[in-house]
Amino acid sequence: MRPDLERLGRYDEQRVRQRLRDGFSPRHTSIITSSGTFAGSVTLRPSDSGHWLEHFYLAPALQGRGLGSAILQTLLTRTDTSGDLVRLNVLVGSPARRLYERHGFTVETQDAIDVFMLRRPGADRRGEATRKHA
Numbered sequence: 001m002r003p004d005l006e007r008l009g010r011y012d013e014q015r016v017r018q019r020l021r022d023g024f025s026p027r028h029t030s031i032i033t034s035s036g037t038f039a040g041s042v043t044l045r046p047s048d049s050g051h052w053l054e055h056f057y058l059a060p061a062l063q064g065r066g067l068g069s070a071i072l073q074t075l076l077t078r079t080d081t082s083g084d085l086v087r088l089n090v091l092v093g094s095p096a097r098r099l100y101e102r103h104g105f106t107v108e109t110q111d112a113i114d115v116f117m118l119r120r121p122g123a124d125r126r127g128e129a130t131r132k133h134a
Contacts, residue, residue, distance in 0.1 A: 029055065032071060034062055044075050050085030056096075072103050079121065086119045 025045050032040040040058040044051050053075065058068050079086050088105065090097045092115055104123030108116045 024055070032058065032067075034059075034067060039067070042071060042075070044079075044086075047087070050087065051079055053086055053088040056088075068099055069102070072099065076103060076119065079119075083121045085121070087116065089114045089116045091115070 042056040043054040105117040
């Protein structure tokens, strides 16, 4: 995330750490391991309108290998089962946006720094709910 924040002229180590502390929800945070080693974390926090996907961090050496996609799919299967919307925000220009779009997230709003995205239950790659035909 640091390179994206630096690219946007928004990196401030103290502010980044404070944001993580303020938003940290141990109850809703999962630790990611790969081959028995710490690989990252992800938070799926309930809200009044569904869930917020937050603090999804994966070690750079493990990115691009399908692990993030597998984790995201596991979380989204849970929210699809419960019929919940999922929201997140990603920095403008972040390559992570492509991951989220592949999993059915669409842009809800955006500003100069953040892109706020939404995924409806059962959304496909275009963000549309998939329908089963009889």
